[in-house]
């Protein structure tokens with residue numbers, strides 16, 4: 001126990017298990033290789049989040065080695081997993097949690113089709129009903145930014161604030177997704193790769209047909225109503 005009070009301890013323990021398990025989904029859908037990529041989740045009722053350790057094999061990820069951080073990305077000492085460094089993208093996740101209070105989960109992957117679009121700095125156009133439903137329009141591109149300070153987080157927040165899309169393609173890097181919880185952010189990470197692949201394939205055949213704005217809006221509205 002780390003002195004947070006019993007209710008918070010239970011919440012943190014549940015989130016550790018959820019975040020650890022969700023990493024298996026990244027592998028299941030082929031979104032990551034080696035130790036790249038990361039999932040985090042905000043602790044309900046506290047200025048804390050849980051994220052994976054850096055450089056640890058996916059096979060070894062477990063609730064007890066997930067790392068608890070404050071919203072500045074500083075590891076909470078004396079908690080399980082605190083002996084390791086948190087994922088190298090921790091500062092970006094922390095920036096998002098600090099600046100987007102509605103966000104409860106953040107995911108980053110190097111899923112190959114989405115990375116390919118990111119290398120071109122080209123938004124993925126909304127040319128399927130699946131893209132309209134999940135992203136409500138094109139999937140935007142964020143600025144080029146390197147790891148080390150708040151630049152990646154700022155790029156995510158600046159691009160996604162007020163945008164329907166829960167996904168941004170950070171230029172020359174890859175997709176970051178957000179959601180009300182970690183599972184939703186993982187779902188968007190899966191769907192952004194699916195969109196990137198489908199539109200890439202469509203372009204091999206010619207120029208995809210755009211969806212009329214009113215039809216796109218209606219599809220998004222319906223999907224938002226049905227969304228769990």
Ligand SMILES: O=C(CO)[C@@H](O)[C@H](O)COP(=O)(O)O
Nearest residue numbers: 035036037038054055087088
């Ligand atoms: O793209 C990057 C770095 O921005 C990440 O995907 C890292 O590859 C994550 O690795 P860990 O530090 O989490 O092991």
